[in-house]
Amino acid sequence: MTKIKREVPVRIAGEDNPNTAVNRRRPGGRATLEDVARHAEVSTMTVSRALRDTSLVSPSARERIEAAVRELGYIPNRAARTLASARSKLIAVLVPSLSNAVFVETLAGVQDCVGPAGYQLLIGNTGYSPARQAELLSAYLAHAPDGFLVTGSDDTKAIREHLKTSGVPLVHMFDLAAAGEWSVGFSQRKAGHAIGAHLAGRGARRPGFIAAQLDPRTMQRRAGYRRALREAGLDAGLEILTKQPSSVDLGCTLLRSLLSEAPDCDAVFCCNDDLALGALFECQRLKIAVPRDLAIVGFNDLPFAAVASPSITTVATPRYAVGFEAARMLLQILDGIAPERNRIDLGFDLVVRESA
Amino acid sequence: MTKIKREVPVRIAGEDNPNTAVNRRRPGGRATLEDVARHAEVSTMTVSRALRDTSLVSPSARERIEAAVRELGYIPNRAARTLASARSKLIAVLVPSLSNAVFVETLAGVQDCVGPAGYQLLIGNTGYSPARQAELLSAYLAHAPDGFLVTGSDDTKAIREHLKTSGVPLVHMFDLAAAGEWSVGFSQRKAGHAIGAHLAGRGARRPGFIAAQLDPRTMQRRAGYRRALREAGLDAGLEILTKQPSSVDLGCTLLRSLLSEAPDCDAVFCCNDDLALGALFECQRLKIAVPRDLAIVGFNDLPFAAVASPSITTVATPRYAVGFEAARMLLQILDGIAPERNRIDLGFDLVVRESA
DNA sequence: CTGAAAGCGCTTACAG
DNA sequence: CTGAAAGCGCTTACAG
Known part of the structure; x- marks a missing residue:
């Protein structure tokens, strides 16, 4: 006697499984x-x-x-499609932080570029930790993303190593990577230089630098800033650095430290706008007139910078565009189109306002 | 002659495909x-x-x-696992905005809860649009998420409708949903009431309300606030509402509108801290002393509120906990454990500072 | 503790 | 323009 194999599973209308707790296949x-x-x-x-x-x-x-x-x-069922086609339509994005509005806007740019093309994002927050970054890279590899978009918390070598064998293409965001890699960003160094030059140009005698997190990009800005000061014959030694995560609150604290170390400080470059906002608040509390007694410069041009009182001089960074263009570059690679350039420099703008 | 089927694909060591542009299966x-x-x-x-x-x-x-x-x-290969096991280890999270720090922190809570359990997040930004929300729901359903976590941009009915047949469990965040649904949040209405009562209690004669976005939660806060004013015998009619997205900049604008409509306004409830910060900046520009001439209250207690000058009175919302607890509830449901309660009210705190 | 069989729901690569 | 076959890389459900 032969067992009859049911080619077509019988579905009885209204046959609802009352026991929903049981984990049935469908x-x-x-x-x-x-x-x-x-x-x-x-x-x-x-x-x-x-x-x-x-x-x-x-x-x-x-x-x-x-x-x-x-x-x-x-x-x-995308899992089935992915398995059969070896294309997941997933793009893994690694950013160092989400509490930093910069990366949220970068993600918006990525999303706006890849969404219409039918890709979903896998968003990973490395928290500026190389170890966490490595973990996420592995974890995401299991999802077989078609590509990676990453803002590295550290050197790009470890990333390459990890992904090399997988063959999954990767575009760096914000870091202008070396030849042989894809990248979209701008020169942090030049941006820092522009700020140093501006401060020197408006007559700062004793400029200081305050910074948190100390990620690679912050340190590049610092390098450019210091060079500009030296070029102007100014001392670049005054700085308060901490590895703590950045926050408005920390801006207050760092400004106090700076002034206690150098009461004659007359200008401060804050490595980002959050710090600058904190510094500004602290000045208001201390009755220090900005910019008369102390000039303040931030970085990124977050929405509040333009409307603060006084408005904050800062560098406008193309973060949305970085996300969008990096995504576009990745999509081109995925479509087998060779992007014209392997690194795209989107530039930046020094926005001079009231605070410096 | 019979074709011999190779049971085990032969892999020749060092057999690298030089033509990497060709899309091979592996x-x-x-x-x-x-x-x-x-x-x-x-x-x-x-x-x-x-x-x-x-x-x-x-x-x-x-x-x-x-x-x-x-x-x-x-x-x-997770796609294979998903297909075979009918469990994707994916959780879809829908939030109305990512430029609002509140939801970023909510996501952090979700991530911290589900990460250790091996789940990945699919993060969708509805932009407060019910249409976009419906799209995302469908799109994410294709990924066969094990569960949904959503902060609805509108009524929960459409969501239910959509997911009902799929059988994927859903927990609402921030909205304390009706019976028969899972939810974690707090009473927006009570929070608004607490603010209204506080302003009345400190002697406000002509309080105003400014709000943007006008999402359901904002309107619930408004309702509680208005009731408190009425209970105190105050007029609740002074308000400037706009559907525009919230921003610090908009806070400046709305404050000006409010004062031009009611120059005698002596207290303002801003529906969130961004608006409150803008209002504060505008007061500084207009030489209006806060809180002497005008009291300002915000909502959420974002990091800058505590360190602004003056510091901003606001309501501290348990957004990280909302994300974490909602995720925990969902995980329990996925594990077949019935959560003790179907709605968890995490409460809120009125934080009285200098501005009101 | 271990394994052979079948199948999850799609797409690829052919063939017509 | 259409379809039958095979297979993607795992896990389920059995059986030992």
Whole structure:
């Protein structure tokens, strides 16, 4: 006696499993491609084609398939698609922080670029930690992302090492990487230099620098800033650095430290706007007139900088564009189009306002 | 003549495909479970077990498997796991905004809770749009998330409708949903009431309200605030509302509108801290003493509120906890454990500072 | 503690 | 324009 193999699983209408706690294979009886095919009286292949590109299929088939999809509430299973096609339509994005508005806007740029192309984002927060970054890289590799977009918390070598064998393309954001790598950003060094030059140009005698986190990009800004001061014949030695995460609160604290170390300090470059806002608040508390007694410069041009009182002089960074262009570059690579350049420098703008 | 089917694909060492542009099935020849099994001289099942729970396997097998994994650089393919197990280990999180720091911190709470349990997040930004929310719900359903965490941009009914048939559990964040739904949040209405009562209590004669975005939660705060004013015998009619996205800049603008409409206004409840910061800056520009001439209250207690000058009176909201507890509730549901309560009220704190 | 079989729901690569 | 076959890389459900 032969067992009869049921080619088509029998679905009894209204056969709801009352015991929802039990983990059945198809919770809710979600419709599959096969269900749609049967309903539309075509093969699964035709449905598969119609779903990807309607022009691949005859109008009549297309109509029936669309009707079936609607009736069954069919939603494709991406895991199956990923497994079969070896394309996940997932892009992994690694940023050092999300409490920093800069990276939130970068993500918006990425999202706006890849969303219309049908990609989903896997967003990882490395917290500026190389170890965490390595972990995330591995974890995300398991999802077989089609590409990586990363703002490195440290050297790019470890990243390369990790991804090299996987063959997944990667574009660096903010770091203008070396040849042989893809990158979109701007020169942190030049930006820092522009600030140093501005401060020197407006007559600062004793400028100071306050910085938190001390990530690579901050240190590059510092290098440019120091060079500008030296070029202007000024001492670049006055600085308060801490590895603590940046915050407005910390800006207050660091400003106090700076002034206690150098009461004659007459200008301060804060490594970002949050710090600058804290410094400004602290000055208001201490009755220090800005910019008359102390000039303050921030970095990034976050939304509040323009409307603070006094408004804050800062460097406007193209963070949204960095995300968008890095994503575009990655998409080109994924589509097999060679981007014109392997590194795109988006530049920056020194925005001179009231505070310096 | 019979074709011989190769049971084991032959892999020739050093056989690198020079044409990396060609999209082969296995870019980089990523190792599979089968590769590991062969290397460790066990079956794929044993490897599968060892990977999930080492105690399921003999120590000797375990050792060989671990060695093989290391040597081959094996990284599991989650798409395959998802397809076979019907569990994606993905949690979809929908928030109305990422430029609002509140939701960034909520996401941090979610991440900190689900990360250790091996879940990845799919983060969707609805931009406060119900239409976008519906789109994202569908898009994410394709990824077969094990659960949803959402802060609704509108009514919860549409969400239910969408997810009902899918059987994917959902926990609401911030909205304390109706019975039969899972939710973690706090009473926006009571929080608004606390602010109204505080302003009345400190002698406000002509309080005003400024608000942006006008999402459901903002309107609930407004309702509580107005009731408190009425209870104190004050007029609740003075308000400037706009659907524009919230920003510090907008806070400046709305404050000016408020004062031009009611020059005798002596207290203002800003629906969030960004608006309050803008209002404060504008007062500084207009030489309006805060709180003497005008009291300012914000909402959320973002990091800058405590250190502004003057420091800003506001309501501290448990946003990190909302994310964490909502995630915990969801994880319990996924593990088949019934949470004690279906709605968790985390409360809030009125933080009285200098500005009001 | 271990393994052979079957299948998850799609797409690729052919063939017509 | 359409379809039958095979397979993507895992896990489930059995069986030992």
